[in-house]
Amino acid sequence: MRVLGLSFGRKMKNCEILCKAALMEAEKAGHEVAFIRMIDMDIKTCTGCGGCGKSLDSGGSGRCIIKDDLPNIDEEFLKADAIIVAAPVYALGPSGQLKQMADRMGPSHDIAFLTNANEKRKADGKTGGQLVDPRNFKQRFAGLISVGGASTRSWVSFGLATMHILCFPSGIKVIDQIDAYNMGGVGHPLLDEDLMGRVRRLGQHVAAACGKPHDEVPFQGDEEGTCPVCHLDLLTVRGSTTVECPLCGSYGHLSVEGDKVKVTFTAAEQKRSRLNYDGKLEHYTEIKGFGAIAGPKIRAAGDALNEKIKTFENYNELKFVRELKK
Numbered sequence: 001m002r003v004l005g006l007s008f009g010r011k012m013k014n015c016e017i018l019c020k021a022a023l024m025e026a027e028k029a030g031h032e033v034a035f036i037r038m039i040d041m042d043i044k045t046c047t048g049c050g051g052c053g054k055s056l057d058s059g060g061s062g063r064c065i066i067k068d069d070l071p072n073i074d075e076e077f078l079k080a081d082a083i084i085v086a087a088p089v090y091a092l093g094p095s096g097q098l099k100q101m102a103d104r105m106g107p108s109h110d111i112a113f114l115t116n117a118n119e120k121r122k123a124d125g126k127t128g129g130q131l132v133d134p135r136n137f138k139q140r141f142a143g144l145i146s147v148g149g150a151s152t153r154s155w156v157s158f159g160l161a162t163m164h165i166l167c168f169p170s171g172i173k174v175i176d177q178i179d180a181y182n183m184g185g186v187g188h189p190l191l192d193e194d195l196m197g198r199v200r201r202l203g204q205h206v207a208a209a210c211g212k213p214h215d216e217v218p219f220q221g222d223e224e225g226t227c228p229v230c231h232l233d234l235l236t237v238r239g240s241t242t243v244e245c246p247l248c249g250s251y252g253h254l255s256v257e258g259d260k261v262k263v264t265f266t267a268a269e270q271k272r273s274r275l276n277y278d279g280k281l282e283h284y285t286e287i288k289g290f291g292a293i294a295g296p297k298i299r300a301a302g303d304a305l306n307e308k309i310k311t312f313e314n315y316n317e318l319k320f321v322r323e324l325k326k
């Protein structure tokens with residue numbers, strides 16, 4: 001089995017040390033391991049061209065068409081049976097490069113898009129290499145390490161939650177996650193034996209999961225969390241006792257007993273978490289339905305809409321931006 005480590009932090013600083021310490025455990029367990037220092041990689045921003053979706057729908061690989069280092073990383077993702085990711089918290093969430101990467105891996109890695117494209121190809125009589133790369137459907141696992149400098153957890157609020165965007169589209173199951181905040185106070189990870197021990201345990205959990213079916217490997221993080229699916233504590237509250245896990249998109253019921261808050265999520269709501277297949281299928285179905293709604297509306301608006309659009313074109317665009325586009 002193969003375990004891929006990705007560090008989004010500085011060379012040989014906190015994320016890299018923590019990621020490699022976890023990876024070393026996977027190697028000890030007999031797995032092949034590989035490491036990528038992401039800041040050395042050129043990952044351009046998603047331009048929203050939709051090329052990935054169109055390619056997938058027309059029999060292609062669905063991979064992003066932008067030429068940079070993403071295709072190589074993509075290939076490593078597909079080769080891996082598990083990933084260990086460490087990312088620094090910048091401005092409350094993981095550094096921007098992680099989001100750039102997740103955006104670029106969107107529909108082409110979304111297991112609902114891939115499954116539906118594959119079923120259609122099979123129904124059309126396609127076989128072998130004409131089908132979606134079967135490695136996309138491997139039951140893969142992840143361990144996440146969010147690394148923050150501040151001593152208060154309120155400064156790393158969206159770290160771990162946002163790191164899930166690298167995993168849930170592809171259906172990679174996160175089985176362990178560590179909120180390694182207070183690195184400013186720790187000084188260096190190698191000075192904190194508890195943290196190093198915890199990160200090694202994450203590596204062992206990931207190593208032990210490799211090759212197993214998802215449903216045989218329970219979540220092994222330290223904190224069960226408020227949401228039973230992502231095991232995090234973020235909640236969206238909109239004035240009623242119906243609350244939502246913003247990562248999973250599942251609705252829960254909030255009740256207060258004394259000074260304790262209890263949030264329950266039904267089995268059906270847990271199943272429709274976007275971390276599970278059902279949640280992704282729900283979104284896939286919604287997106288695929290948009291054409292039938294928006295298309296006729298836009299066609300009916302005709303030239304009148306085009307005239308309105310023209311008034312927005314180049315509106316107050318700065319000269320240097322116009323020059324850049326030439």
Ligand SMILES: Cc1cc2nc3c(=O)[nH]c(=O)nc-3n(C[C@H](O)[C@H](O)[C@H](O)COP(=O)(O)O)c2cc1C
Nearest residue numbers: 009010013014015088089090091092148149150155
């Ligand atoms: C631009 C920038 C923004 C940061 N924002 C936060 C933050 O919001 N919360 C926090 O706890 N740490 C923040 N930090 C500290 C980093 O998360 C911390 O130094 C981390 O260890 C960096 O990872 P590395 O050592 O692997 O490079 C920030 C650092 C930088 C450079």
